[in-house]
Amino acid sequence: MPERILVRLPNWLGDLMLSRPLLHAVRAGRPEAELSAVAPGALLDLIAGEGLFARLHAWTSHGSERDAVLREVRAWRPDVALVLPPSFSSALFAWRCGAARRIGYRHDGRGPLLNRALRRPPRGDLHLSLEYLALGAELGARPGPLPRLKVPAHAVERSASFLARLGSGAGRLALLAPGAAYGPAKRWPLDRFAAVGCHIARRGLSVLVCGAASERAECERVAREAGAGISSVAGDTDLPLQAALCAQAAIVVSNDSGLAHLAAAAGAPTVVVFGSTSSAWTAPLGSRVRVLQHAPVCAPCFQRTCRIGYRCLHAVTVDEACRACDELVA
Numbered sequence: 001m002p003e004r005i006l007v008r009l010p011n012w013l014g015d016l017m018l019s020r021p022l023l024h025a026v027r028a029g030r031p032e033a034e035l036s037a038v039a040p041g042a043l044l045d046l047i048a049g050e051g052l053f054a055r056l057h058a059w060t061s062h063g064s065e066r067d068a069v070l071r072e073v074r075a076w077r078p079d080v081a082l083v084l085p086p087s088f089s090s091a092l093f094a095w096r097c098g099a100a101r102r103i104g105y106r107h108d109g110r111g112p113l114l115n116r117a118l119r120r121p122p123r124g125d126l127h128l129s130l131e132y133l134a135l136g137a138e139l140g141a142r143p144g145p146l147p148r149l150k151v152p153a154h155a156v157e158r159s160a161s162f163l164a165r166l167g168s169g170a171g172r173l174a175l176l177a178p179g180a181a182y183g184p185a186k187r188w189p190l191d192r193f194a195a196v197g198c199h200i201a202r203r204g205l206s207v208l209v210c211g212a213a214s215e216r217a218e219c220e221r222v223a224r225e226a227g228a229g230i231s232s233v234a235g236d237t238d239l240p241l242q243a244a245l246c247a248q249a250a251i252v253v254s255n256d257s258g259l260a261h262l263a264a265a266a267g268a269p270t271v272v273v274f275g276s277t278s279s280a281w282t283a284p285l286g287s288r289v290r291v292l293q294h295a296p297v298c299a300p301c302f303q304r305t306c307r308i309g310y311r312c313l314h315a316v317t318v319d320e321a322c323r324a325c326d327e328l329v330a
């Protein structure tokens with residue numbers, strides 16, 4: 001019987017993209033193994049296109065549905081559980097699902113639940129993708145080339161009609177992502193996004209402003225201020241469709257958010273503005289990523305809001321963002 005490896009994936013899009021080196025390395029290191037993933041359903045829809053997992057289990061906030069997932073996973077009888085989220089509950093899930101080997105980082109009292117509990121390096125000493133990769137070492141996971149994210153085929157088809165409806169020409173598409181669920185300390189000012197959008201549009205690209213439904217007002221403001229012909233599609237895209245748009249984009253300009261990681265994973269030239277967090281720890285992975293960060297002495301503080309005026313974000317200028325876009329588009 002093949003080895004059965006359960007992966008409790010991260011709950012956040014950005015972290016999921018940073019776990020891809022581990023996922024591909026485990027697949028390469030254990031080609032015969034059967035892999036199963038547990039994660040929020042929206043993330044599973046996205047990762048399904050990668051073809052890494054034989055089984056996908058959607059994790060929800062409902063207790064009865066969680067119990068059903070636990071029963072399914074227990075019945076599958078995993079040999080190994082890789083626990084990527086830092087929470088106590090994810091380690092408890094691995095313990096309850098009966099995996100003989102439970103691998104994760106030791107903190108927040110999780111040690112007794114994990115029988116392969118690694119010590120986590122201080123935040124920022126190691127890129128998060130390498131922290132994840134270390135969890136797979138005893139499964140033969142080794143650093144290797146990372147393929148582009150495979151966008152689900154249905155999303156690629158939907159993106160063609162989506163863009164046609166908007167009148168946007170694929171191949172010369174630019175995306176702006178001015179949101180960040182984390183909080184204001186990751187959000188570059190909206191007027192700066194608008195100015196960059198205006199600059200890109202003058203170069204002949206079709207500009208779309210992207211975000212979640214909860215970011216609609218901000219995205220519409222950026223689109224309005226950026227000028228005629230620039231549209232907001234906030235709330236109109238699910239993750240697979242958003243990935244398909246990123247894969248076609250000539251440039252993506254984003255805060256340090258899940259969308260920046262998605263764009264980089266899909267191979268888009270990506271300009272990403274960092275504020276209170278550490279690019280050494282969580283910069284998006286990709287050969288065409290440009291990080292804009294001017295960390296003051298207080299950075300990285302990892303705060304969601306700032307008491308001293310968001311100096312880190314204001315230090316990033318429109319001019320340098322436009323220059324970065326020009327270089328990447330060229």
Ligand code: SF4
Pocket residue numbers: 185275276296298299300301302303305306307308309310311312313
């Ligand atoms: S304290 Fe410093 S690093 Fe943190 S948000 Fe404020 S300016 Fe940025």
